[in-house]
Amino acid sequence: MAILAIGGAVVLFAIPAYTLHSAICLFQNYQIARKLGVPVRIIPVDHINPLWTIVSGRVAGLLKKLPFGLGDNTITRYNYLGFDIPLRWKAHEDLGDVFILCSPAMIWLYLGHPDDITSMLKRNADFPHNSELTAMLDVFGPSIGSAQGAHWKKMRKLMGSCFNDPTFELVWRESIAQAKALGQYWCSQSTVNTVDHDTRTLSLNVMSRAGFGKSYAFKGHHEAQVKLKGTSLSYKEALQSILENSIMIMVLGTKFLAKPWLPHAFKDLHDACTAFEAYMTELYEKEKLASAEGRVSERNLMTSLVRASQQEKGSMSESEIYGNMFVFNFAGHDTTAHTFVWIMYFLAANPKVQDWINEEVEHVLGTRPEQEWDLKADLPRLKRCLSIVFETLRLYSPVGMAKWTDRNATTLQLVDGRTLHIPPKTMVVPSHISVQSDPRFWGPDSLTWRPSRWIQSESASDSPNIDDEMLLTPRRSTFLGWSDGVRDCPGRKFAQIEAAATIATVFKDWRVSPVTRPGETLGAAKQRVLDFIEENTGQVLLVQLLHPERCPLRFEKR
Numbered sequence: 001m002a003i004l005a006i007g008g009a010v011v012l013f014a015i016p017a018y019t020l021h022s023a024i025c026l027f028q029n030y031q032i033a034r035k036l037g038v039p040v041r042i043i044p045v046d047h048i049n050p051l052w053t054i055v056s057g058r059v060a061g062l063l064k065k066l067p068f069g070l071g072d073n074t075i076t077r078y079n080y081l082g083f084d085i086p087l088r089w090k091a092h093e094d095l096g097d098v099f100i101l102c103s104p105a106m107i108w109l110y111l112g113h114p115d116d117i118t119s120m121l122k123r124n125a126d127f128p129h130n131s132e133l134t135a136m137l138d139v140f141g142p143s144i145g146s147a148q149g150a151h152w153k154k155m156r157k158l159m160g161s162c163f164n165d166p167t168f169e170l171v172w173r174e175s176i177a178q179a180k181a182l183g184q185y186w187c188s189q190s191t192v193n194t195v196d197h198d199t200r201t202l203s204l205n206v207m208s209r210a211g212f213g214k215s216y217a218f219k220g221h222h223e224a225q226v227k228l229k230g231t232s233l234s235y236k237e238a239l240q241s242i243l244e245n246s247i248m249i250m251v252l253g254t255k256f257l258a259k260p261w262l263p264h265a266f267k268d269l270h271d272a273c274t275a276f277e278a279y280m281t282e283l284y285e286k287e288k289l290a291s292a293e294g295r296v297s298e299r300n301l302m303t304s305l306v307r308a309s310q311q312e313k314g315s316m317s318e319s320e321i322y323g324n325m326f327v328f329n330f331a332g333h334d335t336t337a338h339t340f341v342w343i344m345y346f347l348a349a350n351p352k353v354q355d356w357i358n359e360e361v362e363h364v365l366g367t368r369p370e371q372e373w374d375l376k377a378d379l380p381r382l383k384r385c386l387s388i389v390f391e392t393l394r395l396y397s398p399v400g401m402a403k404w405t406d407r408n409a410t411t412l413q414l415v416d417g418r419t420l421h422i423p424p425k426t427m428v429v430p431s432h433i434s435v436q437s438d439p440r441f442w443g444p445d446s447l448t449w450r451p452s453r454w455i456q457s458e459s460a461s462d463s464p465n466i467d468d469e470m471l472l473t474p475r476r477s478t479f480l481g482w483s484d485g486v487r488d489c490p491g492r493k494f495a496q497i498e499a500a501a502t503i504a505t506v507f508k509d510w511r512v513s514p515v516t517r518p519g520e521t522l523g524a525a526k527q528r529v530l531d532f533i534e535e536n537t538g539q540v541l542l543v544q545l546l547h548p549e550r551c552p553l554r555f556e557k558r
């Protein structure tokens, strides 16, 4: 009874104290934000408050139902993770190219004009990464994800050297092999409601091969092998378990997971982390020895990183190599897999686009067996396949972006002639979802998924030659799929090769369509899929289709 009374008193005191503290912080932040002279909207809880991220979507959904127009307020518009996805460019249309969302914790400055975004992204020293937000990536050691300044530069240079031709060749070969098995598997199923599981398997297998030299045959969701109890985890099982539970590992840390009083699932996760670390140590030692003995070994991300750090002695410690290998996996696995999911659904609703890519694939690859497909000669000609990736990322980017001013105040010269005086600790967001769909830059059909907008042709004749087609280079910062500036995505080419090889392989031999419901026409089913993409996309850690299993697809041989 006494405990209950104390607990009640604590809650009764803590809630008003927290609310008062938040109100004071909000008031202070608002006073600072107003001085910038741009529209300011107040959000009562910060978007990235961990507790709020769990409930904010549901709270906003409930509030939207309020009658008499009360459902349209700053909380339902701007105060949940991923609020910019349904709004697209509307927030900037209403509030201007620059506006502020002010919470008790932070001032968030949003830039909606590509020239302002370019000016900001060019100045990495003034607008760095917020390492406080990315520090949790350092589960297995310090990594590029949280590094700053000279430390980041050194890491980035070494990691850049890992993305070399031999690694790209591995990505190309493995993606083709995996995609062939994926297509066969999907075609063997009467309906497919595991697109997300299967594309994750594909991207994990490509990453295992190109990252660590470990090869795995593709297994579809329903044919995946059941793990025998008591057997030690394979490298892939360990990595898969880590990536599937990465948020929990990053929040709790690997050591905490070993606590004996935690439920068994946590111990399993700890075992996965230990096994993964042991595999990395084994590979590291093997490569170090090979390097010392002057032996040549296969170039993959891990061996390249070890070699580069051996050549530049002291440039990267063992734990930094492990930290960065985890970040490669984390940054390169789900990003690609989620992009593939949207691609499959968009293509299911657009059979003509499937024919359009098939025409290119037949033209470029013809009847040559897959072993003869050539990365250097064929990839630059698979422009329509690449346009599918660009157009999908234009409308749905899995990765959010935010910089900040850290401890320093700075200024930003805006394209409209104004100079913004930005205070320290301000988050600065390139509104990529907005610019990537803004009709000012993408035309009146900016919300339509139309990959052909990325293809330009010099041929004037009525029957254009595929070889004359060129990929569009959009105006700078109107497309930020892989970000821009010095801190853009180092895995861009890796991802493009994987995506182009997968699309070419799958849509050379197979086609995809929605599974129609009783009495539904194919046209209505296609529209349903497009609506599903829009309504079902949301943000967890990354932006993704949340429940693709609710909208089954059918794959058939062409």
Ligand code: HEM
Residues within 6 Å of the ligand: 144, 145, 156, 327, 328, 329, 331, 332, 333, 335, 336, 339, 393, 398, 399, 400, 401, 402, 480, 481, 482, 483, 486, 487, 488, 489, 490, 491, 492, 494, 495
């Ligand atoms: C479709 C796939 C991908 C997309 C859309 C994507 C997108 C991005 C974006 C937007 C950023 C910048 C994030 C920020 O500014 O906060 C980024 C950073 C990064 N990406 Fe990717 N990425 C993809 C695939 C990959 C792959 C395959 C790898 C590695 C194999 C990779 C490794 C990284 C790393 C290490 C960073 C941090 C770079 C730094 O801080 O210097 N990404 N990615």
